[in-house]
Amino acid sequence: MNSKYLMFIAIIFFGTFASGLCNNLTNTFRIISRNEWGAELPRLPPIELKVYPAPFVIITHTLTEHCSNERTxxxxxxxxxDMHMLQIGWNDIAHNFLVGGDGNIYEGRGWNVEGAHTRKFNHRSIAIAFMGDYSETPATQQQLDVVKNFIQYSAQAGKIASNYKLVCQRQAEFTRNPGDILYEIIKTWDHFVPGLVY
Structure with missing residues (x-):
């Protein structure tokens, strides 16, 4: 067998294998699109990330009440x-994605779009926000599993860098986000970078 043929077979095999991994992961979560949750249009056209795929994944929380089903x-x-656009004056919801207590991922600004969540990182990260306040309340195991699988899928699909750095918002800004309890859990995940980040 010649080397070109072997290379072709290897590419086909790897592509099929990677596709299978992505498909298996997408079976573990559902992304609720902006259209599905009734998002308002952003005030201005979205700005693309300056660094893509994003080298940082930032975990935060919304500091709101919790929700437990798709309706709530x-x-x-x-x-x-509404709060981000009407009260604060941002162009759109701040985060790229959010996870509800129902175990669904909700599309915020989406992939490859600059957010409004963490100064100095908005142009080179995606932010995933846990809906609720996790200062004293733990996230559900379902939420944690969904976010882990979503991040893994995002890396395998090339939506974020394969060697991404996982950080919490408090490591980049003067804030307690994403809450002490959630922070202690995120610290144990793969790709987590301890200490302050710049």
């Missing part, structure tokens, strides 16, 4: 978007 989570995320 949809209502909550619409309220968060």
């Amino acid at each position: 989570c949809g209502k909550l995320i619409r309220g968060i978007q």
Whole structure:
């Protein structure tokens, strides 16, 4: 067998294997699109990330009430978007994605779009926000598993860098986000970078 043929077979095999991994992961979560949760249009066209795929994944929380089903989570995320746009004056909801207590991933600004969550990192990260306040309340195991699988899928699909750095918002800004209890859990995850980040 010649080397070109072997290379072709290897590419086909790897592509099929990687595709299978991505498909298996997408079976573990559901992404609720902006259209599905009733998002308002952003005030201005979205700005693409300056660094893509994003080298940072930032975990935060919304410091709101919790939600437990698609109806209450949809209502909550619409309220968060209204607060960010109407009260704070941002272009759109701050985060790229959010996870509800129902175990669904909600599309915020989405992939490859600059957020409004962490100064100095908005142009080179995606932010995933746990909906609720996790200062004293733990996230559910379902939420944690969904976010882990979503991050893994994002890396395998090339949406974030394969060697991404996982940090919490408190490591980049003067804040307690994402809450002490959630922070202690995130610290144990793969790709977590301890200490302050710049």
